[in-house]
Amino acid sequence: MFAVYAAEPKPDDPLAALRVGERPDPVPPEGWVPVRVRAASLNMHDIWTLRGVGIKPDRFPMILGCDGAGVLADGTEVVLHSVIGDPAWTGPETLDPKRTLLTELYQGTFADTVVVPRRNVLPKPEALSFAEAACTGTAWLTAYNMLFDKSGLRPGQTLLVQGASGGVATALIQLGRAAGFRVWATGRSEQKRALAEELGAHRTFEPGARLPERVDAVFETVGRATWSHSVKCLRPGGTIVISGATTGDATAAELQRLFFLQLRVIGATMGTREQLADLLSFLEVTGVRPQIGQELPMERAEAGFRAMLAGETAGKIVFTR
Numbered sequence: 001m002f003a004v005y006a007a008e009p010k011p012d013d014p015l016a017a018l019r020v021g022e023r024p025d026p027v028p029p030e031g032w033v034p035v036r037v038r039a040a041s042l043n044m045h046d047i048w049t050l051r052g053v054g055i056k057p058d059r060f061p062m063i064l065g066c067d068g069a070g071v072l073a074d075g076t077e078v079v080l081h082s083v084i085g086d087p088a089w090t091g092p093e094t095l096d097p098k099r100t101l102l103t104e105l106y107q108g109t110f111a112d113t114v115v116v117p118r119r120n121v122l123p124k125p126e127a128l129s130f131a132e133a134a135c136t137g138t139a140w141l142t143a144y145n146m147l148f149d150k151s152g153l154r155p156g157q158t159l160l161v162q163g164a165s166g167g168v169a170t171a172l173i174q175l176g177r178a179a180g181f182r183v184w185a186t187g188r189s190e191q192k193r194a195l196a197e198e199l200g201a202h203r204t205f206e207p208g209a210r211l212p213e214r215v216d217a218v219f220e221t222v223g224r225a226t227w228s229h230s231v232k233c234l235r236p237g238g239t240i241v242i243s244g245a246t247t248g249d250a251t252a253a254e255l256q257r258l259f260f261l262q263l264r265v266i267g268a269t270m271g272t273r274e275q276l277a278d279l280l281s282f283l284e285v286t287g288v289r290p291q292i293g294q295e296l297p298m299e300r301a302e303a304g305f306r307a308m309l310a311g312e313t314a315g316k317i318v319f320t321r
């Protein structure tokens with residue numbers, strides 16, 4: 001079948017590992033279902049996979065794509081939850097020590113067909129297009145978890161999103177605005193800051209800018225480039241919710257500020273099946289739709305990877321089939 005995959009790990013030149021071609025048809029194990037993929041979205045995770053981060057070398061070649069939407073054999077339209085857990089685990093899937101994300105152990109969604117455990121498909125709301133639904137499983141789910149579960153914020157409070165145009169950043173801005181938070185964001189260019197404002201940010205700032213006042217929570221996916229600023233932006237008792245470190249580990253943990261101002265740092269990874277169902281419902285109820293900056297046929301996936309690697313995002317990058 002047609003697939004977009006990583007041939008081998010290439011830590012310094014991820015695009016050199018990218019292949020657009022053919023892979024064997026998948027055979028669903030007992031209890032798994034084949035999903036004919038109609039749309040799948042690109043995540044930074046796919047670039048980590050090309051670099052060989054978070055995946056063992058013997059797992060290559062690996063079909064990329066952590067999330068998607070498609071159709072079951074009986075015609076049911078579905079959204080994928082890509083956290084594959086141990087069937088014996090009873091708690092939240094994100095805390096299952098044996099959990100794995102599509103593309104880490106099992107083949108991903110940038111293909112004609114993906115196979116997943118039956119419990120990992122949810123009905124696609126009719127109101128969402130396949131492309132919109134394909135944004136929800138990773139970036140939007142993580143943003144939903146960060147905002148509504150991990151942050152402890154109440155509507156009316158002020159949050160800062162580090163980043164304006166990325167998948168998680170745009171989701172945080174759109175979800176935060178719809179839920180009644182005062183949303184501030186940093187963006188690396190005027191164009192990116194304008195996009196954040198179009199999506200609902202009340203105010204935007206250049207990276208590292210002094211804010212008019214300290215915020216209740218900061219949402220981090222950038223890491224080293226923004227960490228110190230994030231810590232300095234918080235009011236006493238404030239919270240940083242972090243789900244990524246695109247620019248690497250922080251060089252200074254800012255320990256003195258952390259204890260003296262009694263700050264909280266909370267990690268977040270993906271979300272549960274239940275949270276994904278709630279996110280889909282939230283989108284239906286509010287009319288919010290994931291911001292898609294670029295939609296390409298899957299055959300042209302390389303252009304999407306190049307754009308993400310260059311930081312040229314304007315929301316999610318979606319591949320359709």
Ligand SMILES: NC(=O)c1ccc[n+]([C@@H]2O[C@H](COP(=O)([O-])OP(=O)(O)OC[C@H]3O[C@@H](n4cnc5c(N)ncnc54)[C@H](OP(=O)(O)O)[C@@H]3O)[C@@H](O)[C@H]2O)c1
Nearest residue numbers: 044142163164165166167168169187188221244246269270
């Ligand atoms: N833990 C999880 O479950 C989970 C889930 C999803 C994503 N993540 C992680 O979150 C991070 C973002 O993922 P994504 O898919 O949203 O990526 P993306 O679409 O490429 O977005 C990158 C974001 O980083 C911001 N950024 C700010 N300074 C940057 C710098 N110096 N270099 C690069 N980016 C910078 C960008 O801001 P501008 O708008 O100003 O360019 C943009 O908003 C990745 O590290 C990813 O692995 C983790």
